[in-house]
Amino acid sequence: xxxxxxxxxxxxxxxxxxxxxxxxxxxxxxxxxxxxxxxxxxxxxxxxxxxxxxxxxxxxxxxxxxxxxxxxxxxxxxxxxxxxxxxxxxxxxxxxxxxxxxxxxxxxxxxxxxxxxxxxxxxxxxxxxxxxxxxxxxxxxxxxxxxxxxxxxxxxxxxxxxxxxxxxxxxxxxxxxxxxxxxxxxxxxxxxxxxxxxxxxxxxxxxxxxxxxxxxxxxxxxxxxxxxxxxxxxxxxxxxxxxxxxxxxxxxxxxxxxxxxxxxxxxxxxxxxxxxxxxxxxxxxxxxxxxxxxxxxxxxxxxxxxxxxxxxxxxxxxxxxxxxxxxxxxxxxxxxxxxxxxxxxxxxxxxxxxxxxxxxxxxxxxxxxxxxxxxxxxxxxxxxxxxxxxxxxxxxxxxxxxxxxxxxxxxxxxxxxxxxxxxxxxxxxxxxxxxxxxxxxxxxxxxxxxxxxxxxxxxxxxxxxxxxxxxxxxxxxxxxxxxxxxxxxxxxxxxxxxxxxxxxxxxxxxxxxxxxxxxxxxxxxxxxxxxxxxxxxxxxxxxxxxxxxxxxxxxxxxxxxxxxxxxxxxxxxxxxxxxxxxxxxxxxxxxxxxxxxxxxxxxxxxxxxxxxxxxxxxxxxxxxxxxxxxxxxxxxxxxxxxxxxxxxxxxxxxxxxxxxxxxxxxxxxxxxxxxxxxxxxxxxxxxxxxxxxxxxxxxxxxxxxxxxxxxxxxxxxxxxxxxxxxxxxxxxxxxxxxxxxxxxxxxxxxxxxxxxxxxxxxxxxxxxxxxxxxxxxxxxxxxxxxxxxxxxxxxxxxxxxxxxxxxxxxxxxxxxxxxxxxxxxxxxxxxx
Numbered sequence: 001x002x003x004x005x006x007x008x009x010x011x012x013x014x015x016x017x018x019x020x021x022x023x024x025x026x027x028x029x030x031x032x033x034x035x036x037x038x039x040x041x042x043x044x045x046x047x048x049x050x051x052x053x054x055x056x057x058x059x060x061x062x063x064x065x066x067x068x069x070x071x072x073x074x075x076x077x078x079x080x081x082x083x084x085x086x087x088x089x090x091x092x093x094x095x096x097x098x099x100x101x102x103x104x105x106x107x108x109x110x111x112x113x114x115x116x117x118x119x120x121x122x123x124x125x126x127x128x129x130x131x132x133x134x135x136x137x138x139x140x141x142x143x144x145x146x147x148x149x150x151x152x153x154x155x156x157x158x159x160x161x162x163x164x165x166x167x168x169x170x171x172x173x174x175x176x177x178x179x180x181x182x183x184x185x186x187x188x189x190x191x192x193x194x195x196x197x198x199x200x201x202x203x204x205x206x207x208x209x210x211x212x213x214x215x216x217x218x219x220x221x222x223x224x225x226x227x228x229x230x231x232x233x234x235x236x237x238x239x240x241x242x243x244x245x246x247x248x249x250x251x252x253x254x255x256x257x258x259x260x261x262x263x264x265x266x267x268x269x270x271x272x273x274x275x276x277x278x279x280x281x282x283x284x285x286x287x288x289x290x291x292x293x294x295x296x297x298x299x300x301x302x303x304x305x306x307x308x309x310x311x312x313x314x315x316x317x318x319x320x321x322x323x324x325x326x327x328x329x330x331x332x333x334x335x336x337x338x339x340x341x342x343x344x345x346x347x348x349x350x351x352x353x354x355x356x357x358x359x360x361x362x363x364x365x366x367x368x369x370x371x372x373x374x375x376x377x378x379x380x381x382x383x384x385x386x387x388x389x390x391x392x393x394x395x396x397x398x399x400x401x402x403x404x405x406x407x408x409x410x411x412x413x414x415x416x417x418x419x420x421x422x423x424x425x426x427x428x429x430x431x432x433x434x435x436x437x438x439x440x441x442x443x444x445x446x447x448x449x450x451x452x453x454x455x456x457x458x459x460x461x462x463x464x465x466x467x468x469x470x471x472x473x474x475x476x477x478x479x480x481x482x483x484x485x486x487x488x489x490x491x492x493x494x495x496x497x498x499x500x501x502x503x504x505x506x507x508x509x510x511x512x513x514x515x516x517x518x519x520x521x522x523x524x525x526x527x528x529x530x531x532x533x534x535x536x537x538x539x540x541x542x543x544x545x546x547x548x549x550x551x552x553x554x555x556x557x558x559x560x561x562x563x564x565x566x567x568x569x570x571x572x573x574x575x576x577x578x579x580x581x582x583x584x585x586x587x588x589x590x591x592x593x594x595x596x597x598x599x600x601x602x603x604x605x606x607x608x609x610x611x612x613x614x615x616x617x618x619x620x621x622x623x624x625x626x627x628x629x630x631x632x633x634x635x636x637x638x639x640x641x642x643x644x645x646x647x648x649x650x651x652x653x654x655x656x657x658x659x660x661x662x663x664x665x666x667x668x669x670x671x672x673x674x675x676x677x678x679x680x681x682x683x684x685x686x687x688x689x690x691x692x693x694x695x696x697x698x699x700x701x702x703x704x705x706x707x708x709x710x711x712x713x714x715x716x717x718x719x720x721x722x723x724x725x726x727x728x729x730x731x732x733x734x735x736x737x738x739x740x741x742x743x744x745x746x747x748x749x750x751x752x753x754x755x756x757x758x759x760x761x762x763x764x765x766x767x768x769x770x771x772x773x774x775x776x777x778x779x780x781x782x783x784x785x786x787x788x789x790x791x792x793x794x795x796x797x798x799x800x801x802x803x804x805x806x807x808x809x810x811x812x813x814x815x816x817x818x819x820x821x822x823x824x825x826x827x828x829x830x831x832x
């Protein structure tokens with residue numbers, strides 16, 4: 001066949017984009033690796049490997065080029081305006097999406113959907129967060145004008161990408177852009193994949209095809225103009241992306257298990273009136289996704305949007321056209337109904353259109369995915385439209401969740417690769433399986449690790465050395481049980497996610513071991529360095545005051561790691577410094593004073609007077625620096641000056657208390673609670689916490705009711721280190737009985753402290769209620785808090801219906817995503 005015929009065959013794929021009456025099906029031959037496009041009404045077939053059509057004409061072919069120039073839109077006739085309405089939902093038309101997505105949509109939403117920089121940034125995110133197998137098949141469902149497909153095809157020419165959308169107009173735009181980009185590339189120009197100015201394409205193509213025989217005709221419709229350009233002889237051009245008109249509820253593909261990745265980008269999920277239709281879409285996706293494939297959903301954050309949508313706004317979209325918008329929640333509160341009145345300064349109102357989208361919250365979406373055969377899912381990114389140059393109303397594109405989901409069962413994942421030095425056992429005993437909460441059910445999705453790193457290095461305390469905090473400075477059986485259960489949880493996660501795991505707990509060689517990973521990384525040119533899961537809260541050489549030194553070694557080794565860095569650990573080790581910072585942020589703190597360790601009590605008589613007059617008794621006495629409740633005993637609650645002096649002497653003479661500076665505080669006698677933060681909090685411009693940026697966990701209340709009456713209700717040293725003590729056996733935890741307003745305030749305060757003190761990935765904040773002042777006052781900020789299976793964070797996960805595995809996975813994934821985002825930010829700054 002001649003090269004002219006080859007071009008004819010390539011061009012004919014643009015013709016079917018406007019044939020709405022046709023039923024399209026695509027048959028993917030999974031054995032041969034070919035794709036046949038079939039039009040049942042005319043018997044058209046095309047094989048991607050032969051680049052031929054069975055009934056390709058011998059005469060020169062024509063290409064249908066879709067243009068969306070301003071002049072076409074300006075020719076729109078005026079339309080009736082509905083005027084004021086009481087309820088937008090009453091104006092909503094059935095299947096509104098069949099008429100909305102035309103040239104006008106590309107103008108009104110062009111600041112986001114037609115901005116190449118935004119598209120490139122979103123594709124960067126996809127390539128960072130999603131595993132696209134080499135030579136894999138990708139389905140871009142609800143692809144619109146193909147902006148993500150084209151950019152991804154340009155970046156990854158090895159992929160075979162299929163774009164499907166119900167809008168024949170947008171599919172036509174996608175096909176024209178795909179063809180035009182290849183035409184430019186053939187003549188040595190750069191194919192950008194996503195070209196925003198289609199009018200420019202039209203002019204550029206006309207100039208490049210001066211040798212064309214003729215312009216045959218111009219076909220105009222309400223929303224598109226098709227220029228039939230006859231092409232002479234051009235070099236052969238291959239394409240790795242194809243666009244098809246189709247309904248997402250009945251995908252135009254025969255068979256099952258066809259695609260490695262299916263992505264639904266640009267907030268294109270949730271258009272249907274009934275949720276059952278969304279279930280149908282997900283079931284169809286499940287049908288054509290390979291068992292080991294990945295589903296990526298980009299959809300608006302329902303929880304955020306319900307609270308922050310703009311009821312009314314307007315903006316100019318060009319010098320002659322503006323759009324006025326109004327929005328309101330549907331009667332059931334589960335959809336956002338939007339109205340757009342589009343006006344032209346020359347002719348008046350040209351559109352008055354109403355549409356609606358379902359507002360899925362993260363937990364609701366995860367449950368829906370579970371019902372539709374995706375047992376494993378989590379949010380990997382938060383997408384925004386902040387790059388919009390227009391800087392106006394972003395609507396549903398303002399704050400979106402990027403969710404990744406899998407339909408595989410855990411035992412279908414490849415086995416973990418373990419390094420020779422790893423201490424993970426090949427078999428996990430039944431009793432070391434993660435503790436299952438009373439609220440856990442078989443439907444709870446299994447925990448998985450994200451794909452940014454394939455190698456996990458876990459740094460822990462050295463069990464061969466004494467530990468400054470532990471009872472008698474020795475590792476007890478409970479410590480070893482904690483390590484075993486941690487290793488069992490990591491082993492399960494690694495096996496599900498295909499991770500290699502290495503444990504480092506010999507501190508004599510730790511610095512060299514860490515440095516060796518940098519060398520291995522540089523030598524092998526790995527895509528990602530191993531991620532260090534830093535669990536060495538004992539400190540370097542098990543010395544509590546050297547906890548920050550471990551992170552300093554990690555920084556020197558240039559290795560990404562979980563949790564806070566040296567500066568944060570150093571600040572939070574000093575309770576007085578923490579309270580000073582918190583107080584400056586208007587976070588309530590106890591009234592307190594510091595007794596320096598280098599001064600005798602006689603020399604600080606004036607401080608004792610302040611304590612007696614301003615703090616009063618009972619008072620609470622503890623070391624100003626420390627961790628693990630070291631120095632906090634039954635004697636910490638003092639009722640008069642004599643007891644105060646006695647306990648200060650006790651702290652100064654204690655061998656396991658590493659600081660002699662003492663903090664004296666008002667003794668708070670209300671409920672003691674703990675707030676857990678897992679994730680890395682994000683805030684809006686007004687300082688309000690974006691709730692979806694952190695894992696929402698139940699707040700725990702310490703239950704002292706079973707503690708013997710002669711013991712003060714405090715979390716003394718024995719509660720953490722002595723299994724024989726009533727503080728260990730008689731203290732329990734229950735959900736805090738607080739108001740929603742108190743909960744919101746506490747979370748806001750904790751997340752602000754999290755950011756101010758530079759915590760990372762996870763933290764715990766302890767408060768106690770002041771009966772006198774009627775507020776919760778901060779006791780302690782805990783970066784890198786206890787990770788043990790029966791610790792406070794694990795109990796919070798249990799109360800939330802999640803397992804210990806989920807806690808460990810969330811910490812690791814938060815760290816992985818944070819480092820990935822930092823890396824992308826660094827790359828962006830270098831490029832700029």
